[in-house]
Amino acid sequence: MIWNPFKATSQNCLGIDIGTSSIRIIELSSSGKKKKLENYGELSAEVFSKKPFKVLQQNSSLLSNTDITEAILAILSETKMKTKKAVFSISDFSSFFTWFTLPWMNKEELPDAVRYEARQHIPFPLSEVVLDWQIIKEPSPRQEKKNLKILLVSVPKEVIEQYREVASLVHLELFALEAEVFGLCRALIKDKMFSLQSEEQGTVAIVDIGSQSTTASVIDRGVLKRSHSFDIAGNELTHALSKSLGLERKKAEEIKQKYGLSQNHEFSEDIRRVMLPFIDLILIEVEKVCQNFYKTEEREIRKIIMAGGEALIPGLDRYFSEYLKMPVEIANPFSGVFYPSILENNLKKMGPLYAVAVGVGMRGIE
Numbered sequence: 001m002i003w004n005p006f007k008a009t010s011q012n013c014l015g016i017d018i019g020t021s022s023i024r025i026i027e028l029s030s031s032g033k034k035k036k037l038e039n040y041g042e043l044s045a046e047v048f049s050k051k052p053f054k055v056l057q058q059n060s061s062l063l064s065n066t067d068i069t070e071a072i073l074a075i076l077s078e079t080k081m082k083t084k085k086a087v088f089s090i091s092d093f094s095s096f097f098t099w100f101t102l103p104w105m106n107k108e109e110l111p112d113a114v115r116y117e118a119r120q121h122i123p124f125p126l127s128e129v130v131l132d133w134q135i136i137k138e139p140s141p142r143q144e145k146k147n148l149k150i151l152l153v154s155v156p157k158e159v160i161e162q163y164r165e166v167a168s169l170v171h172l173e174l175f176a177l178e179a180e181v182f183g184l185c186r187a188l189i190k191d192k193m194f195s196l197q198s199e200e201q202g203t204v205a206i207v208d209i210g211s212q213s214t215t216a217s218v219i220d221r222g223v224l225k226r227s228h229s230f231d232i233a234g235n236e237l238t239h240a241l242s243k244s245l246g247l248e249r250k251k252a253e254e255i256k257q258k259y260g261l262s263q264n265h266e267f268s269e270d271i272r273r274v275m276l277p278f279i280d281l282i283l284i285e286v287e288k289v290c291q292n293f294y295k296t297e298e299r300e301i302r303k304i305i306m307a308g309g310e311a312l313i314p315g316l317d318r319y320f321s322e323y324l325k326m327p328v329e330i331a332n333p334f335s336g337v338f339y340p341s342i343l344e345n346n347l348k349k350m351g352p353l354y355a356v357a358v359g360v361g362m363r364g365i366e
């Protein structure tokens, strides 16, 4: 028998991101305050079934359950992950975010007041959605009893049911479900940033460009203040390249990933001419979110963090930085996580792709 009274108990959790083009699973463990990467794996829809894992509908993104179940089981068996506890991310497209203020009241009165107020803000019947909310600004004890600022997230019941069903079909214990953007915040916004002297340092935007959708969010001193999802993303870029340059989709994908916006090669002018109008459309939306935040809160965004597969397009970070006139970083969700040093180079390239999975996985080991 091993007797080790000082060993901190460790716990493991899976973070599962069901994206349109790929499913990614990360296994994390914690021992005391340390977070450790135990395992990871992914399967792309292209390889698995040639069909996307999710389809966008009017106001949500629906899962193709059979393919997803089989793909998750395949990843778990290939990587030999044994952990059963899992947190799944819900597509931002299926999550509706809204912010409002309520007069100061006791905590016991709040749930009813939030539900009542939610009716004015949510464009669907309350009976069809699940609500989650948090107080984002409470008056300090010395202040007068002022208003309470509330962040409310609503997700269609149908979507929640689908994730529950998937978890049960793959025999995982569903510890939590959370919107992708919350996973990104946990993985990418480090506490240290918010303890810096200047308050402004604490305002950043995260732009997650996937294959089907893009989400631009503003995080102010650790709190989500804006989030907007729209359906211009990687697929549009690949499709435009394939159509305009007369290439097969696979070839178009290849040159997008290889050359991107880089210059001084024989295809650079053609590729830039086709891709830039779509990239500018994404930037216009990102700019709108940033400006809208600035107009109401009068706080400047100091940095953009790019996540999602498109963040890896060569030269895109630089183009974003020049267009938005601010520093741009590529997501590195592994910065506070221990891992074998041999993985260093791989993890750098995986950062933007695994950021959501890492962030929701962390929720289960906190």
Ligand SMILES: Nc1ncnc2c1ncn2[C@@H]1O[C@H](COP(=O)(O)OP(=O)(O)OP(=O)(O)O)[C@@H](O)[C@H]1O
Binding pocket: 018, 019, 020, 021, 022, 054, 209, 210, 211, 212, 213, 214, 233, 234, 235, 238, 253, 256, 257, 307, 308, 309, 310, 311, 312, 313, 314, 352, 353
């Ligand atoms: N190494 C790479 N370089 C450039 N682009 C890449 C790279 N890897 C993936 N991509 C692009 O990123 C996109 C996929 O990103 P990601 O995996 O974040 O999307 P997803 O999560 O499956 O989709 P969504 O979030 O829209 O549901 C694809 O359009 C793909 O072309």
Ligand SMILES: [Mg+2]
Binding pocket: 019, 020, 210, 211, 308, 356
């Ligand atoms: Mg995604």
